[in-house]
Amino acid sequence: MSIKWSTFILGAAAGAAGALLVQQNLSKATYVSAEKALKEVKDAFKTEGAIDGSWVKMKPETLKKTGMNKLIYKGGVSRTIGQKREQFEFIADSKTGAIMDVYKTY
The missing domain is CATH 1.20.5 (Single alpha-helices involved in coiled-coils or other helix-helix interfaces)
Structure with missing residues (x-):
């Protein structure tokens, strides 16, 4: 036995x-790295001008919306246009690095 x-x-x-x-x-x-997702966003912003700063959370978090449950990266980008500083936050898909949303913060 x-x-x-x-x-x-x-x-x-x-x-x-x-x-x-x-x-x-x-x-x-x-999953793509947080750095790769940030690079995608920065490349998109650089087509419109210089970037002053950027950040990304290294650990993906869950986004729960109607009919969707995805792991995403959150981050931000800042730039100066003339004398005005603009700040944006973004959400990127952690599997592809694709930008899902960008919104201006005030």
Whole structure:
């Protein structure tokens, strides 16, 4: 009876280790970095002029809206047009880095 339990425990441990490795590799492969998402936003803003500063939260957070439950990055960009400073915040999809929304803060 001790041989059956040791075989079971060994199989269960190997299965758990394999599942953990697969889960870690899938999560790494399916998300872009926060820096890449920020670069997408900065590149879009640079087409209209210089940027004074930018930031991005490094840890994705969940956005829950009607019919949507996505992991997103939040960040911001600031620039000066003439004598006026403008500040914007953005939301980017953590899987693709695509800009989902940009809005001016006051």
